[in-house]
Amino acid sequence: MAPKGLDYELLNENVKKVQYAVRGELYLRASELQKEGKKIIFTNVGNPHALGQKPLTFPRQVVALCQAPFLLDDPNVGLMFPADAIARAKHYLSLTSGGLGAYSDSRGIPGVRKEVADFLLRRDGYPSDPELIFLTDGASKGVMQILSTIIRGPSDGILVPVPQYPLYSAAISLFGGTLVPYYLEETANWGLDVNDLRNAVSQAKSKGITVKAMVIINPGNPTGQCLSEANLSEILRFCYQEGLVLLGDEVYQQNIYQDERPFISSKKVLMDMGPPYSKEVQLVSFHTVSKGYWGECGQRGGYFEMTNIPPKTVDEIYKVASISLSPNVPAQIFMGLMVNPLKPGDISYEQFIRESKGVLESLRRRARIMTDGFNSCRNVVCNFTEGAMYSFPQIRLPPKAIEAAKSAGKVADVFYCLKLLEATGISTVPGSGFGQKEGVFHLRTTILPAEEDMPAIMESFKKFNDEFMEQYEDHKGYSRMSVAE
Amino acid sequence: MAPKGLDYELLNENVKKVQYAVRGELYLRASELQKEGKKIIFTNVGNPHALGQKPLTFPRQVVALCQAPFLLDDPNVGLMFPADAIARAKHYLSLTSGGLGAYSDSRGIPGVRKEVADFLLRRDGYPSDPELIFLTDGASKGVMQILSTIIRGPSDGILVPVPQYPLYSAAISLFGGTLVPYYLEETANWGLDVNDLRNAVSQAKSKGITVKAMVIINPGNPTGQCLSEANLSEILRFCYQEGLVLLGDEVYQQNIYQDERPFISSKKVLMDMGPPYSKEVQLVSFHTVSKGYWGECGQRGGYFEMTNIPPKTVDEIYKVASISLSPNVPAQIFMGLMVNPLKPGDISYEQFIRESKGVLESLRRRARIMTDGFNSCRNVVCNFTEGAMYSFPQIRLPPKAIEAAKSAGKVADVFYCLKLLEATGISTVPGSGFGQKEGVFHLRTTILPAEEDMPAIMESFKKFNDEFMEQYEDHKGYSRMSVAE
Incomplete structure (x- = not known):
């Protein structure tokens, strides 16, 4: 039978060529494991609220009022919404x-x-x-x-x-x-x-x-x-x-x-x-x-x-x-x-600053915990996160690990990240999804897990990584030399 | 100087070829006239709320609560939101x-x-x-x-x-x-x-x-x-x-x-x-x-x-x-x-039905007013709107009007719709934006103006149209013959 309009062989070739690792093989496997009941820490995508970050209160109040403008005529509105949120909602509706x-x-x-x-x-x-x-x-x-x-x-x-x-x-x-x-x-x-x-x-x-x-x-x-x-x-x-x-x-x-x-x-x-x-x-x-x-x-x-x-x-x-x-x-x-954020003197200003500073200062601390954590691991080196939401450590994979990946039909960093996922539930993105120099391997993780969970996550990562390196390292010393270079 | 990346001559040719009449020449001219202070009735796009249709209350309550989930913990929430909206918001958040x-x-x-x-x-x-x-x-x-x-x-x-x-x-x-x-x-x-x-x-x-x-x-x-x-x-x-x-x-x-x-x-x-x-x-x-x-x-x-x-x-x-x-x-x-709408017996059900029926029944009446209005105009014939939100009358333009459009460098139905806009403030889309048989002309209007405004709008349309036909018609009778065909 002749192929039909949406049969795979007739699709736009450009569509087939697209690769999007942030929601690629690792993400799909993590979703499967989650369905099977495993606890997954999704650090594959910069999605802060999914990892527990609370929304800022003031903008949510304003947008809620814009969605339900009839609340503005409710005599009780002042019981649930501050005056500046009410004024702002009226402003945007206008x-x-x-x-x-x-x-x-x-x-x-x-x-x-x-x-x-x-x-x-x-x-x-x-x-x-x-x-x-x-x-x-x-x-x-x-x-x-x-x-x-x-x-x-x-x-x-x-x-x-x-x-x-x-x-x-x-x-x-x-x-x-x-x-x-x-x-x-x-x-x-x-x-x-x-x-x-x-x-x-x-x-x-x-x-x-x-x-x-x-x-x-x-x-x-x-x-x-x-x-x-x-x-x-x-x-x-x-x-x-x-x-x-x-x-x-x-x-x-x-x-x-x-x-x-x-x-x-x-x-x-x-x-x-x-x-x-x-x-x-x-x-x-x-x-x-x-x-x-x-x-x-x-x-x-x-x-x-x-x-x-x-x-x-x-x-x-x-x-x-x-x-x-x-x-x-x-x-x-x-x-x-x-x-056009709140200004000093606005009723909700203090709360807004408290919430926003709280998020940023915690991210700054988490960036530090994460960089230090990675740098304490065998065969891992990591630049400090000056900005954004990610850590991108280099993982120096021993030749035996690269071979094992090859036998498994996987790119080496995909192999490493899949093992990490299965062992710890940490869902990252392999460096090959972002591009890297030939023979150099990374992973990307967000710095978004809750601050109180961070030490345990880094410990679990270190345990996995160091065991992985132990397993695949030639004890005559590829990676030590490499680190010392 | 060599052209730069986003200079017009270097753009993707497919982008240049795109035509989108719903927000084309007519819409741009209407926006200009509005800026100059003219009252415009935007019937170019099916945008009911812009023409005064009220949102259904229940869904807006639910989404407002989802935007501001902290309201769910507010002891006053029951004063402003019905219990079924609260339950639904919790359901979707979960x-x-x-x-x-x-x-x-x-x-x-x-x-x-x-x-x-x-x-x-x-x-x-x-x-x-x-x-x-x-x-x-x-x-x-x-x-x-x-x-x-x-x-x-x-x-x-x-x-x-x-x-x-x-x-x-x-x-x-x-x-x-x-x-x-x-x-x-x-x-x-x-x-x-x-x-x-x-x-x-x-x-x-x-x-x-x-x-x-x-x-x-x-x-x-x-x-x-x-x-x-x-x-x-x-x-x-x-x-x-x-x-x-x-x-x-x-x-x-x-x-x-x-x-x-x-x-x-x-x-x-x-x-x-x-x-x-x-x-x-x-x-x-x-x-x-x-x-x-x-x-x-x-x-x-x-x-x-x-x-x-x-x-x-x-x-x-x-x-x-x-x-x-x-x-x-x-x-x-x-x-x-x-x-997954409300069911009989839900607290907000009666209101939901009243609101949704109100909208639909009014649209049905407006479809009728509009079709009848168009069919009462000289050289205009219009099928009844069985569904959707539009009326698409055929405008039988006299040869002199087609010539006048040509001299003005316009497609004939664009010429007609621009004149209509300038005379009445009614912003429609010429049939050529949707495609039509050679030599046949239409316009599209939504049936969305407020029901109470509809008789005046149709009267204003009729006055414009009949004068336009009077001006351009050869009184020996192109269009009468055409209507009689």
């Missing part, structure tokens, strides 16, 4: 045309985009145009829209850091483009060297690939580094010279754990550089309500801001956004609340 | 892993997918598998995901009704496929003839196009007809013979205004047909929380159900859904509430 149940403009509610622009002015010291800010169903959807606008086919290349968050490799496969890797240097705290960028672009050119855009993830995912101002301005100069769009994934900008490495936005650095750069370099920056001390992943809210993008292109992006009508409206309200 | 702020599985919350499956069993009388139901950010996103899975390039064709909802033409352009039109017959109440389908497919084949799928919109958008069981089974037999996936856009299944033309799902007809059809025909059906008496467009909630789709293909669809992590969780709760 910005919508029909409440949360009506489609907004496809770019998002104009009044909320204005609040984002005001936030960017405060953050960077430069004006921002609400017409160039589009709200999205999470940052990933925005990244995908921009990539699909750029990519025409396999001869269009996108520079992507390796290791990278696999959204980029997956979306580039899906849209049929070519990923052009540039390597982050682990021994230089995951820094990047502009000479490597130049090499990557010229190598791509020699293969007939036109590099059209460059992705940076700052703070890094999975690598956790914060890019310095000097590094950012080198990158922007490079984009200027090569005519590349810079895609600045800045979703972890609130997640900073080391005071001497603050977050600096690409937009600010670009504007500081002045002309011709500030007038010429095409930049799209992404942000979200899913990260920071908010962690409102399930709401799916994000935005992107476009700088130096021609109006005709903005029109095209608007047109394509219109096909799916509008980003979800509740998450647009969360975005407004995130960029 | 189905999530971390509340509304946590990503769900990329297919949606398993417990909600189970509720959808139970609904489908009750609706169709056949079991449905929750593993084959994926929740989405609105039905459009689901349609786009399936089309992008199917389409490999320009030689893959998708059969689409003309007139059609332009989501289909836009998405097919975006993914680089080919739209293969089949015409709905206006004089046969927008019915479809399977012989025309056969012709369309063989014509496409002769051009080297492989038709892989067929879209039906039932009830019709913009055309408002409900397909009969006999028609559906002919279509399914045709899909079986040709190996086509049937994409059943059934988002208006609750919007039925004529008792003798009920909604019948493609799934039920397929299962009723028995083998080989029920085992072989690939079917994907779409539904939403945006339509019906819910109208919760801004929440962006939908689902699709897959029937006879091979497991390997389902895995691919799951993998691609994973890239954007999860559909928004609040809308998943709305979907749960929609498919």
